[in-house]
Amino acid sequence: MKAELISVGTELLLGDIINTNAQYIARRLADIGIFVYYQTVVGDNPQRLKEAYDIAFKRSELVITTGGLGPTKDDLTKEIAARYFNRKLLLDMDSLQKIETFFKNTNRTMTENNRKQALFPEGSKILPNPNGTAPGCIIKEGKKIIIMLPGPPKEMAPMFEASVMPYLEQFQDCVLVSKVLRVLGLGESLMEDKIKDIIDSQTNPTIAPYAKEGEATLRITARGRDKKEAEVIMAPVEKKIRDRLGDNIYGVGNTSIDEVVAKELIKRKLTIALAESCTGGLLAYRLVRNPGVSAVLIEGDVTYSNDAKMRRLNVKKETLGKFGAVSEQTALEMVQGIVKSSNADIGISVTGIAGPEGGTAEKPVGLVYVGLYIKGKTMVRKFNFPGNREKIQNRTVMNALDWLRRELEHMN
Amino acid sequence: MKAELISVGTELLLGDIINTNAQYIARRLADIGIFVYYQTVVGDNPQRLKEAYDIAFKRSELVITTGGLGPTKDDLTKEIAARYFNRKLLLDMDSLQKIETFFKNTNRTMTENNRKQALFPEGSKILPNPNGTAPGCIIKEGKKIIIMLPGPPKEMAPMFEASVMPYLEQFQDCVLVSKVLRVLGLGESLMEDKIKDIIDSQTNPTIAPYAKEGEATLRITARGRDKKEAEVIMAPVEKKIRDRLGDNIYGVGNTSIDEVVAKELIKRKLTIALAESCTGGLLAYRLVRNPGVSAVLIEGDVTYSNDAKMRRLNVKKETLGKFGAVSEQTALEMVQGIVKSSNADIGISVTGIAGPEGGTAEKPVGLVYVGLYIKGKTMVRKFNFPGNREKIQNRTVMNALDWLRRELEHMN
Structure with missing residues (x-):
């Protein structure tokens, strides 16, 4: 399954905030073997958002959006998705009630435009948002899936874990296991020289070298029907690399x-x-x-x-x-x-x-x-x-x- | 001028690193009145990178890339740009010499693939990189401009300030003057409270508060026909802010x-x-x-x-x-x-x-x-x-x- 992320928001285009959502989602998708081929940031503009959907679905089956689910007229993600899939927006009474309760519980006044957050394209699967007023939703039509999530990371991440991960796992028939080797004493290009033939001859696992500040890293990613098979596929290649790089490898994974x-x-x-x-x-x-x-x-x-x-x-x-x-x-x-x-x-x-x-x-x-x-x-x-x-x-x-x-x- | 950023790198698509470059460049472009309409992240893949250029130049005149200027065969940004603009890659002797000197000075062995970093599309303007081995470059063809910068933020940002800002300013018909006040002793929201009325009543200059690790900053941006006019527009507003924040302001600009x-x-x-x-x-x-x-x-x-x-x-x-x-x-x-x-x-x-x-x-x-x-x-x-x-x-x-x-x- 090819995936693509679309982050919606002028504050991203202006550089006012940093796109942590894209990193979060990309990493979690990689964990379950869904590779993100593109990430796009686009503003709160109906025409450009529509074009972003067009481009995305030409090259990917799964599109995940963040942002633009808010109550203001600038928030257009669901509206444009409804237009793209030619569906009406319908009021979901259950979501409306939850939004009303959220405002009551936090002693805030609910304005009329907050009702907009309970509107969803017809046939959507609605994703509850326990941390805010904007529920997410999923539209699946044929092979195309769009998952729309709120922009604030503190709302997006819990929704992703609670609703999106279980939803996506049903589509996966393979598992990716990934391991990062950390290397000191060899620069990135010297390291690559030493194992170039292994990198070139491999498709599963894949091997990707990176330069980090003062050190080099090597990511080995194996694909299998389950975790065990992926690990078995990885083991001999990892051994070969370790034999070549020797004690220049000082650690594995997120360490220093x-x-x-x-x-x-x-x-x-x-x-x-x-x-x-x-x-x-x-x-x-x-x-x-x-x-x-x-x-x-x-x-x-x-x-x-x-x-x-x-x-x-x-x-x-x-x-x-x-x-x-x-x-x-x-x-x-x-x-x-x-x-x-x-x-x-x-x-x-x-x-x-x-x-x-x-x-x-x-x-x-x-x-x-x-x-x-x-x-x-x-x-x-x-x-x-x-x-x-x-x-x-x-x-x-x-x-x-x-x-x-x-x-x-x-x-x- | 419509601008678009393309960040190249599998490590971004996998969520291994966060795209701070996009934020940095977007913010600096906003400072000089160039608005970024799209940001795209794409992997180290020739076909997809080529398509990203195609899409970008259909909707924007200025494309700025980061990443993919390294020595390995995965680094393709210049190669694909040369193909897009139908130009040969030529060896720049001056850059090659600098790279050789860099390796000599640091007692490291220069491998054959490091020569690749001295190859540029014919007719490029080359941007020196005092902080690494990968120079950047600019191709201008008709109204299309592509600016290619290295991926490591510590190399990208100094190159952006030294070479890209002066290059872009020639295309702007108004000048933006921007000043960052650095604040300690007040949190971001306390600082904002103290000057909220000034922020709300201003359109030129604009005033944008940000939270940084352990401190707060305030960016004042004035627009004028020339630098002098912009400075005259900024001065009274800056004074008003300084009166309110007093000695909580410890510095101006890129300091600590x-x-x-x-x-x-x-x-x-x-x-x-x-x-x-x-x-x-x-x-x-x-x-x-x-x-x-x-x-x-x-x-x-x-x-x-x-x-x-x-x-x-x-x-x-x-x-x-x-x-x-x-x-x-x-x-x-x-x-x-x-x-x-x-x-x-x-x-x-x-x-x-x-x-x-x-x-x-x-x-x-x-x-x-x-x-x-x-x-x-x-x-x-x-x-x-x-x-x-x-x-x-x-x-x-x-x-x-x-x-x-x-x-x-x-x-x-």
Whole structure:
């Protein structure tokens, strides 16, 4: 079944609000194996809305609309659908009563134009709206189905779950199972190079690479008659990909490198302390945004000035003078200093040039040294990161955490 | 000029990501008086993308695409546009060189498919991308204009401002001047209440309030024959609004409370040191993301454990025992400790319960104490923030910085 979403509303066209409904519905349809081929946003205009229906039904069987079910004369979604399917609008007494009750219960005055919300194209299946005054409705004619939902996400989503999902599941003869692999240490194009032949030779499952901020992801989607069959179809291809990408795969699904590392530290009861310069607290914050990390994070020192590096971390004045704040030696003394004062099992230090100022030919913007102390061993790595200040800081944090993740894996 | 947006990408159709680009572009076009009539999302499929171009140019003169400029074979936006306009794809040596330099500077291997990003339809105007490897481009043929932009918002938005806005302004016969006032200390609805009569009585300039994460903004847009006339029309209304909102307005345009504070500290050469618990480095990082802050930020201590609070900040064991880590007394000793050890002009401390765990009836999730040392005076404020862990951390940081901003203003 090919599906298409039509979001109706001038506020979307003006950019006043963001189209979260389209994302919500698209994701839920993907969950039950209905693929959305197009999403369209159109204003509250009868002619353009009619044309949007025409175009949509030429290329899709299922059209889901959001918005335009309100009481004002600008709200036209049902009216134009009635015209498209050549049906009369009829008053539904049951819906009218519910609307009257809703107004009574919320101590508001019902105006005459609210009656409009109880009008539906003849033969519609009406979808109750427990969270507002606009019920939704479904028209099915031959192979064409239109499902009209209210615009406010807080009304749309519960209606979608309660009425639309059960309605749609009856039409599905296959199930899609989808899995996202998260990759660090390879860019999107390098990752794709490594598995290009697998991607090209596959139709079920399909494999789609994406670039995310500082990392790459890979979505594998398998189709089967039921969940089990889809999983069986996916397994060998996933294994092949995992063999190629190895430990560059750091996680599955909706996670992040900081979450993976935080969970691992909590699980293993390994304490950690951080000494940051150019990332300015971002490394600490990324760990702290994960609940429960207080059990393992002893402290983070944002030693931004040389004074703080010496005072807090015992970095030697001579080291700063001879090699500079951004150097292997400073990164080394920083991580040694934070481990010594905190007595943590693991230490990470970061010093670098995040830019836009401060770069030289010898030490360009993007040069970063990361120090890692783990299992009594101290190591320093040099990185050169692309991008602006924010990207350099972000990539520094992701790569520092990814390094720690790999070390923790090899501890097994 | 009728405009239409086409967002290209399977990840949008699957609901993996939300279409923030469409909102951004729609809003910016509205600012210069270009109305978007349709927004379409279509996948990385040559046939369907071609049809989307056909439909779009039947009803609009200006088509702006986002996405599909990447290096992989799924990226087809330029290729299909070349086919639509019947033009060859030519290699742009200048762009190729920039891409090669980008890879060289970042020590990454450029793969063969990255060359694809330097191919453009013959006769294109090329739009540089300082934040990534995919330049954008414009094709103008008769009345038809297509503008192709990269998908990642952090690349798209700067390109839109630097290259697309100046390009489009030449087609407009009136000029819109727009100004965004940024407001902290009042919620969106409270702000709207205060100026509702001004909003309702105005058509030129128009006034649009928005809620942003933790703050509110107000966009004033004036229309005139030229920039000067628009500014003259805006001025008295802006003054009226400023009179009503007073020092809740902390900035104008594309700024943030951390930028305002960082600039002010740098200008006044006032040093600062931070002691954070529940925000875990976010406060330090917000300051550090602003270039040049190294001149004033001495250090930040993320004293997440009680041990670190005592060792680093000299918080008394008895204070932690008697009042707890989340208390007015602890916040006070934290800020005194960080100021004493760093010798900074200004100190901020934060301790609170960011949740989701750790709340009690007496000290619920969202309870935060902020300490501020300035001009020899130490103060502590208590806050109760709504929302989840991330929101509480974010609001804590914004309110702490806003407090400092107001104190700095009153120092004049």
